[in-house]
Amino acid sequence: xRNPLLNWLFYGHIWIALAALALSWQSTYLAGGQxxxxxxxxxxxxxxxxxxxxxxxxxFHRAGGQPDGRRYRVVAxxxxxxxxxxxxxxxxxxxxxxxxxLSQFWPVVFAVPFTYFYxxxxxxxxxxxxxxxYLKVIWVALAWTLMTHxxxxxxxxxxxxxxxxFLFTLAIALLFDTRDVALDRRQLVKTLAxxxxxxNRRLALSLLLGCALLSLYAxxxxxxxxxxxxxxxxxxxxxxxxxxRGEDYYAVIINGLLLLPPLALTW
Numbered sequence: 001x002r003n004p005l006l007n008w009l010f011y012g013h014i015w016i017a018l019a020a021l022a023l024s025w026q027s028t029y030l031a032g033g034q035x036x037x038x039x040x041x042x043x044x045x046x047x048x049x050x051x052x053x054x055x056x057x058x059x060f061h062r063a064g065g066q067p068d069g070r071r072y073r074v075v076a077x078x079x080x081x082x083x084x085x086x087x088x089x090x091x092x093x094x095x096x097x098x099x100x101x102l103s104q105f106w107p108v109v110f111a112v113p114f115t116y117f118y119x120x121x122x123x124x125x126x127x128x129x130x131x132x133x134y135l136k137v138i139w140v141a142l143a144w145t146l147m148t149h150x151x152x153x154x155x156x157x158x159x160x161x162x163x164x165x166f167l168f169t170l171a172i173a174l175l176f177d178t179r180d181v182a183l184d185r186r187q188l189v190k191t192l193a194x195x196x197x198x199x200n201r202r203l204a205l206s207l208l209l210g211c212a213l214l215s216l217y218a219x220x221x222x223x224x225x226x227x228x229x230x231x232x233x234x235x236x237x238x239x240x241x242x243x244x245r246g247e248d249y250y251a252v253i254i255n256g257l258l259l260l261p262p263l264a265l266t267w
Contacts, residue, residue, distance in 0.1 A: 010251040012074050012085070013056065017049035019258035023148040023165070026262040030161055030219070031153045039099035040152045046096070047108075047147070050089030051115050057082050058119050069183075070247045107151040114143040133190035137177060141170035160218045164211050168231065171207035171238070172257055174200055178241045179250040201241060208234045223265065230264035233257075 009015055024044040025037060060075040075082050097105075117129045118139055130136045149165040177184070177193035177200065184191050192200035208231050215227035234257045241254065 007070075007074055010248070010255070011071050012082075013049055013052040015251070016052055016255050016258070017045050017089075019255060020048035020144070020148050021045040022259050022262035023144075024152040026265060027149045027153045027161060027165070029262075029265060030223075031156055039096045040104070043093050043096045043100065044147055044152065046089045046093035050086050050093060053082055053086035053089065055115075055119055057086060062119070071251065104151065104154050107146040107154065111143045111146040111151075114139045114146075130189055131187075134192060136184075136189060136191055137170055137173035140173040141166050144169040160214060164214050164218070167207045167214075168211045168261070169258075171204045171211070171234070172254060174204035174207070175238050175241050175254050175257075176250060178243070179245075179247065179254075181243065197242075201238070205235050205238055208232070208238060226264040226267060227261050230260040233260055 021037075021041050021044055024041050028038075028040070029035060056071070057075055057079065060072050060079075114129065119128055119130065121128055129139045145162060145166040148169075149162050153161075174192065177191045178197070181191070181194045181197075184194050192203065212228040212231040212235075215231065216224045218224065219227060237253055237257060241250075
């Protein structure tokens with residue numbers, strides 16, 4: 001992927017931030033049927049872009065400044081701009097707080113430890129959250145569920161949709177771990193993708209199937225059918241993950257699966 005704009009879109013975390021925006025919109029739409037975007041959705045967009053960008057910058061420095069694959073090239077070529085984008089996005093997220101009731105933010109408070117300690121040791125010399133065997137994907141799914149569903153839908157969030165969101169983001173995280181096998185092994189991080197690759201893929205695809213079935217149960221009619229089709233499409237693309245797939249497949253397609261359910265609701 002040589003186009004610098006595409007590199008920033010897919011490897012500069014704009015794509016993943018748009019996915020968070022879309023999923024937060026999906027939750028508020030299903031909760032109240034409101035099709036418009038508001039301050040809550042833009043907070044999720046800016047916060048996601050800021051956190052993911054700064055995480056990548058921190059990972060780059062922790063690796064001694066040696067880029068590992070395409071996902072580090074944006075950071076390697078533009079470290080100052082990366083820092084500006086990360087910090088600027090968090091400032092933008094903070095600016096929207098005045099437009100949102102403070103009582104809405106307790107899920108964000110709970111999500112902060114999952115994001116902060118994911119790459120930073122819990123205590124000096126201690127482990128990071130991602131270092132705990134096989135739990136790396138759980139922290140990711142919990143943070144995404146809190147930020148893209150519980151936070152935007154308070155106080156009337158849908159219980160079954162919270163479960164679907166957790167299972168969906170867990171499935172995507174499991175698929176994504178296939179890309180990170182070499183990196184995780186070097187850092188002594190145990191994952192299903194590294195130690196039990198077949199189980200990892202089967203579990204991810206089963207979770208996507210579960211999301212489709214739960215959506216048919218929770219949302220009768222066209223809404224449930226659209227969501228089920230989106231999750232089912234994810235099964236088709238997820239079945240092809242593996243070590244032979246390049247980074248572009250994960251950055252564009254697997255991350256793009258997060259956008260399918262909200263896009264399906266607009267059809």
